[in-house]
Each structure stands twice: as structure tokens, then as C-alpha cells.
Amino acid sequence: MAILRWLGRCRPAGTWTSWRTYGTVNVLGKDYPTDAMTNVSPTILSKLSVQLHTQPAHPLSTLRSLVESHFPAYAHLSSVSPLVTPYQNFDLLSFPPDHPGRSVTDSYYINKDLMLRTHTSAHEVDVFSRGETTWLLTADVYRRDEIDASHYPVFHQTEGCRIVSADAAGMQEIQDDNARLEDHLRRSPILIEDVPHLSPTNPCQPAHDPKHTELIAKNLKLSLNSLILRLFGGKQAEGEPLRVRWIEATFPWTTPSFEVEVFFRGKWLEILGCGVIHQATLDNSNVPNKLGWAFGLGLERIAMVLYSIPDIRLFWSQDPRFLSQFKQGEINTFRPYSKYPTCFKDVSFWLPTDITLHDNDFCDLVRDVAGDIVENVKITDTYEHPKSKRKSICYRINYRSMDRSLSNDETNELHAQVTSRLQEQFRVEIR
Ligand code: FA5
Ligand code: MG
Numbered sequence: 001m002a003i004l005r006w007l008g009r010c011r012p013a014g015t016w017t018s019w020r021t022y023g024t025v026n027v028l029g030k031d032y033p034t035d036a037m038t039n040v041s042p043t044i045l046s047k048l049s050v051q052l053h054t055q056p057a058h059p060l061s062t063l064r065s066l067v068e069s070h071f072p073a074y075a076h077l078s079s080v081s082p083l084v085t086p087y088q089n090f091d092l093l094s095f096p097p098d099h100p101g102r103s104v105t106d107s108y109y110i111n112k113d114l115m116l117r118t119h120t121s122a123h124e125v126d127v128f129s130r131g132e133t134t135w136l137l138t139a140d141v142y143r144r145d146e147i148d149a150s151h152y153p154v155f156h157q158t159e160g161c162r163i164v165s166a167d168a169a170g171m172q173e174i175q176d177d178n179a180r181l182e183d184h185l186r187r188s189p190i191l192i193e194d195v196p197h198l199s200p201t202n203p204c205q206p207a208h209d210p211k212h213t214e215l216i217a218k219n220l221k222l223s224l225n226s227l228i229l230r231l232f233g234g235k236q237a238e239g240e241p242l243r244v245r246w247i248e249a250t251f252p253w254t255t256p257s258f259e260v261e262v263f264f265r266g267k268w269l270e271i272l273g274c275g276v277i278h279q280a281t282l283d284n285s286n287v288p289n290k291l292g293w294a295f296g297l298g299l300e301r302i303a304m305v306l307y308s309i310p311d312i313r314l315f316w317s318q319d320p321r322f323l324s325q326f327k328q329g330e331i332n333t334f335r336p337y338s339k340y341p342t343c344f345k346d347v348s349f350w351l352p353t354d355i356t357l358h359d360n361d362f363c364d365l366v367r368d369v370a371g372d373i374v375e376n377v378k379i380t381d382t383y384e385h386p387k388s389k390r391k392s393i394c395y396r397i398n399y400r401s402m403d404r405s406l407s408n409d410e411t412n413e414l415h416a417q418v419t420s421r422l423q424e425q426f427r428v429e430i431r
Contacts, residue, residue: 116142120159128285163292181222193245220293
């Protein structure tokens, strides 16, 4: 049944359910029933037990410890199961019913009632409900995403939250902390571009006093700028001074919201999202008379900058030439051991009119066949036949191992497997 189980996963519900018999899928030692939403792949499931953020000496583990040491008084959580309900991941955080993040093309589902968390915010309500007011939670998160040097379907986030009582005493606590942080940051060598705490496009929540929101947003930014200073302070990325900018953002459970980007290898790289927590989220957590902030750091993105790690796949490398370069608690510049040649191959095909193929379906299929040997996948051409209305698509896959030279035969063999899986699962006609 295993084959049947995985065969169906990339097809949109409805096109294949008639012949498919649902089985079970084993996740972390337990069997779960599958259904029309099931789309986890063996490659993804194999990552669940790895827990890079707790592996001693791994850059992600060092980074987690560094972030934790910057917030010493906070509760530090780091072993929370990745299995959550869509209700925890989305509804409790006020995601609208039609939010694209909920779709099977964007998220991994075990079945309709259970999924792999797409972000550490999925635990906010649980942790607040337990009475924690200042806490960090680091974990692996899963998203169906494109394949390139800074996107991987599994990555790690650290959620950080602080709530205080929504009264004069709580506001005094924040004001005192702001004064302390401002004093500390005055000596900062980092140039940080800011945006206003509140603006017409990033407003205060109706339930909040704008003066309180200003204080909380300021505390959030000062706390994160102080963390950024701690992480990057004084370091020059490739001879250039570090450039950091705050921008306005939108998240369903925070308002106002922000993202932070750093300039890395010629591009702005987004490292975190954050904001002032919605009252609805705190009400859902049974802490109605509080207010505060939350942030979510992308650990790989930050580690890439800190360690000069050029490709996100490297974090998963078991190669001693990678792993032996790191010591727990130390940040050092990664020395690339070799850059092996890349080999691109195109696959061009007609898609039947009754089949939908999302880019993420294609990326998952390629990842399942070739694993981390896929460096990136790009769509190079699409065309609709004027009469038959069939769509023709061409994808270019770049194969490159980070550990060794690939032989032509091996690449051809992998590409042939991609092609035949594509024919099998999506009934495509190769052009
Ligand atoms: C979130 O996931 C929010 N939960 C963050 C948040 C927390 C907002 C609390 C407000 C309050 P976002 O989808 O932007 O937001 O992801 C957060 C960070 O994760 C990004 O800034 C980026 O650094 C990292 N990230 C996102 N997608 C990927 C990916 N595919 N590969 C690696 N890192 C990623
Ligand atoms: Mg984002």
C-alpha cells in the first residue's frame, strides 16, 4: 500500500479519490489515517526526528543558545512536537478561512485534522494558556516552497513573546525596559533603517490605547535591535558594514506588524516577522488583561549570514567537512570545501486538462527523487495550446551535490526518474 499512499499525494482532491484506497502513514512511530488532504512525503517525514537545533555544535544549535542567552529570564522551550491541528496553526491565530497558507499546495498535511506546523506561532496560544508570559520556543517548521539557496521545505524558527499586564504597572515596566535598551543601543555600531511604530497602513488595534501600543512596539523593536546587535555586532559581512532595515508587514494575529531584512550577498534577506499581538489571540489564550509582542526568527537565514553559509541545504549535510568546522557556542566563518560543477536538465511536457500541477507539487516530486542534490528548480516556459487548451510547461532543474562531483550517468538517471514519476503521477506527455 505504501506506493498507493504516496502516489496520490500530489494530486488535487477529486481527481484521484475514486480509485485510491486510503491507508495510514507512520509519523514519529505512530500510525495516522490518511485522507484526501494527505500530502506529506517520505523525504519530509524523514526530517522530523533530526532536530538540528538541538544537535551539539551544529550552527543552528549554537544560534538557538545565543538567542536564549540574550533573553536569560525567559522560559526556553525546544522540544515541542511538529504535529499540530490546523486549528492551532491557523484558526487560533485568526487566519481567514481562505488564507492561501491553509492550502495543500502550501502546507503539509498528515490528514485533514493534523498537519506539520508551518510556523512556531502555532504554539503561542498553548504556551500563553499555560501561564508563560516571557518565553522563547525553537522548533523545526515545514512549508511546501520553492527550491533555491535560501528556501528549504524544513527550516527552524525561534518564537519569542512577551506579555505584560495592561495597566499602569505593566506600562511602567515596559517604559523602564525601553530606557535601559535605548541607552544600551545608543552605542550601537550597526546602522538600522526604521519605520514608524504606527502608521495609517500599520495601525493600532481598536481595542488598544495607541500610547500603549507605541510603547509595546518600541519595546519589541528595541529588544530585537539589541538581539541583532548581539548577533551581528561589530561583524562585517564580506568587508561591507551590516545593513539592517525594518519594514511594515501584515500577519493575521499581530497589528502593527513588521519584518526585518539584512543585506546579504547583494540581496535583502528577510530574517524575521513580528508585531503587537492581537487581543483575539490573547483572549483565546485566556489572558484577557494583558498585552504584548511576538516575533519569529528564521534561524537558517540568520545563520547563513553569521557563518557565511551560502546554501541552505548545507545545514542538513552529514559531511564531516561541514560538521567538523563548528564548535558549540562559537561562530566562525564557514570555509567552503569545494564547489562542485552544476548540471542542469530541462523537462518539458503537456499537462492533461483535468490535472493541476502546482510548482510546489513539482518541487516535492523532484526533492523526493533527488534529495539535496537539487540546487534549484525554475519554470522556464509555459504555453497553452490554442485548440486543445492543454498546457505545456518546461522546468529547469539544477543538480549539484555539495559533497562530491556528480557523474553524468547519475544525473541522467535521476532526471529519468523525475520524468517517469511525472508521467506516472500527473499523466503528463513528455515533449
Ligand atoms: C512567520 O512565520 C511568522 N510566524 C513570524 C511571526 C511571529 C510574525 C510572531 C508575527 C509574530 P514568515 O512566514 O515571514 O513569518 O517567516 C518568518 C521567517 O522565517 C522569515 O523571516 C524567514 O527568515 C524564515 N523563512 C520563511 N520561509 C522560509 C523558508 N522556506 N526557508 C528558510 N527560512 C524561511
Ligand atoms: Mg515573511
